[in-house]
Amino acid sequence: MTAARASAQQTEHSDALGFRPLYRQVRDTLIRRLVDRVWAPGAPLPSEMQLAAELGVSQGTVRKALDAMAAENMVVRRQGRGTFVAKHDEERIMFQFFKLVGDDGVRSFPASRVLGLSQGRANAGEREALKLAKDARVIRIRRLRSIDGAPALVEAIALPEALFPGLATMEIPNNLYGLYAMRFGVTVASTREKLKAVAASPKDAEALGVAPGTPVLEIDRLALSLERTPVEWRLSLCLTDRMHYLSELR
Amino acid sequence: MTAARASAQQTEHSDALGFRPLYRQVRDTLIRRLVDRVWAPGAPLPSEMQLAAELGVSQGTVRKALDAMAAENMVVRRQGRGTFVAKHDEERIMFQFFKLVGDDGVRSFPASRVLGLSQGRANAGEREALKLAKDARVIRIRRLRSIDGAPALVEAIALPEALFPGLATMEIPNNLYGLYAMRFGVTVASTREKLKAVAASPKDAEALGVAPGTPVLEIDRLALSLERTPVEWRLSLCLTDRMHYLSELR
DNA sequence: AAGTGGTCTAGACCACCGA
DNA sequence: CGGTGGTCTAGACCACTTT
Numbered sequence: 001m002t003a004a005r006a007s008a009q010q011t012e013h014s015d016a017l018g019f020r021p022l023y024r025q026v027r028d029t030l031i032r033r034l035v036d037r038v039w040a041p042g043a044p045l046p047s048e049m050q051l052a053a054e055l056g057v058s059q060g061t062v063r064k065a066l067d068a069m070a071a072e073n074m075v076v077r078r079q080g081r082g083t084f085v086a087k088h089d090e091e092r093i094m095f096q097f098f099k100l101v102g103d104d105g106v107r108s109f110p111a112s113r114v115l116g117l118s119q120g121r122a123n124a125g126e127r128e129a130l131k132l133a134k135d136a137r138v139i140r141i142r143r144l145r146s147i148d149g150a151p152a153l154v155e156a157i158a159l160p161e162a163l164f165p166g167l168a169t170m171e172i173p174n175n176l177y178g179l180y181a182m183r184f185g186v187t188v189a190s191t192r193e194k195l196k197a198v199a200a201s202p203k204d205a206e207a208l209g210v211a212p213g214t215p216v217l218e219i220d221r222l223a224l225s226l227e228r229t230p231v232e233w234r235l236s237l238c239l240t241d242r243m244h245y246l247s248e249l250r
Numbered sequence: 251m252t253a254a255r256a257s258a259q260q261t262e263h264s265d266a267l268g269f270r271p272l273y274r275q276v277r278d279t280l281i282r283r284l285v286d287r288v289w290a291p292g293a294p295l296p297s298e299m300q301l302a303a304e305l306g307v308s309q310g311t312v313r314k315a316l317d318a319m320a321a322e323n324m325v326v327r328r329q330g331r332g333t334f335v336a337k338h339d340e341e342r343i344m345f346q347f348f349k350l351v352g353d354d355g356v357r358s359f360p361a362s363r364v365l366g367l368s369q370g371r372a373n374a375g376e377r378e379a380l381k382l383a384k385d386a387r388v389i390r391i392r393r394l395r396s397i398d399g400a401p402a403l404v405e406a407i408a409l410p411e412a413l414f415p416g417l418a419t420m421e422i423p424n425n426l427y428g429l430y431a432m433r434f435g436v437t438v439a440s441t442r443e444k445l446k447a448v449a450a451s452p453k454d455a456e457a458l459g460v461a462p463g464t465p466v467l468e469i470d471r472l473a474l475s476l477e478r479t480p481v482e483w484r485l486s487l488c489l490t491d492r493m494h495y496l497s498e499l500r
Numbered sequence: 501a502a503g504t505g506g507t508c509t510a511g512a513c514c515a516c517c518g519a
Numbered sequence: 520c521g522g523t524g525g526t527c528t529a530g531a532c533c534a535c536t537t538t
Binding site: 501506507508509510512513517518 | 523524528
């Protein structure tokens with residue numbers, strides 16, 4: 001984006017249908033750079049003044065773009081220090097994507113134990129959820145997660161193999177989203193969760209150490225990248241006798 | 251807030267600890283007026299220019315306050331028309347507070363049938379949830395809600411009697427939040443929901459037409475007013491065989 | 501045409517941070 | 520102290536809606 005941009009924007013203004021404000025174009029340009037890893041997670045972006053000069057817009061316009069990105073948790077702004085690319089550290093995941101809270105109000109991030117790991121052709125459900133082609137392959141992970149040693153949930157995770165080459169041979173960390181970001185350049189920007197109450201199957205009940213048929217909270221989660229493409233499909237079954245899923249609506 | 255305000259704000263700027271930006275003070279002033287029903291739900295607020303002149307600040311500051319309130323769903327802004335006080339019509343409730351969606355992706359607002367209505371001293375749970383004094387009284391409503399004639403959920407609702415005098419003698423509409431707003435001047439601005447999977451009790455199972463012990467989704471919802479005081483406590487038990495609770499996270 | 505909110509700019513000053 | 524983001528102002532122009 002150069003000085004020519006500003007006038008290009010003028011013509012876009014005149015367009016009958018597609019009108020995109022300047023700050024939105026700036027936002028999209030910056031998101032593009034985040035996707036392209038121009039700046040690493042945790043690194044500071046150039047200052048508002050520098051970006052404004054480079055992109056040929058006013059500081060106020062850059063500010064509005066950055067404010068929008070901060071509202072979407074893509075960057076973090078710190079007064080007096082700068083604007084930083086959001087990181088996927090445990091704390092962020094815990095508060096942004098992990099909604100399970102102990103009934104005492106304390107949030108605990110559960111430890112994980114991998115129960116199984118496999119690869120293969122995506123089945124119909126996986127293709128549907130992850131929007132994959134007919135012959136695409138997936139990596140599957142099954143984990144048991146515990147809090148204070150007590151089983152809390154079992155997870156079945158499906159990943160497009162194309163996005164995560166070699167993941168199956170790696171050590172699987174507790175914080176998967178950090179791994180996706182660090183090793184594969186994939187940023188989880190949003191999730192869509194469908195919740196149901198179901199009866200635990202014999203297999204899941206055994207893993208969780210409860211009787212088959214025990215009511216468990218099923219969380220069907222699809223994770224999307226910055227570009228809004230499906231990145232991970234995760235089916236979790238949670239024991240909710242000592243914890244709950246917290247949802248705050250405004 | 252008059253011209254004197256602007257200088258008062260200057261001194262607040264100098265305060266070591268309590269620093270409140272001008273736009274936030276404007277926002278709080280306007281929220282106060284919403285609470286006091288200076289403008290009815292659905293009515294237009296004065297234009298930005300008029301508010302700016304009246305409050306002795308610039309139009310840009312009023313704009314920032316109104317933008318913040320729009321982000322909190324307190325007002326609705328419409329280009330070329332004006333800024334309006336948010337209404338509690340069915341559509342808004344459906345998309346803002348009602349997160350149950352059919353598995354086919356279609357949202358249906360369930361019809362209601364009142365199963366019971368009573369009044370009395372608040373029990374320990376009700377006092378705790380609604381932050382009531384020891385001898386406070388509550389109104390209790392029990393409803394069965396159905397979609398296409400099929401039972402979908404049972405609700406147990408508790409309301410502080412002090413906030414809703416005479417409600418117990420009224421016709422109970424399907425959209426309770428609209429009633430709270432219209433007849434009692436109480437606006438539900440946000441909710442906090444705790445979700446669990448539980449086994450249906452014999453009583454609830456009978457109401458829902460399922461076998462006792464069937465897994466149901468329990469939604470423990472506390473509704474807060476604009477001033478963030480508890481207004482309603484609602485315990486819902488939902489059948490999730492054909493629907494789910496949708497949660498989108500960014 | 502008039503009035504509304506939406507965008508964009510430019511400049512001033514303030515609060516916060518680290519060197 | 521200098522640099523960062525945060526607030527506030529003022530004015531111009533644009534897009535949308537109603538008259």
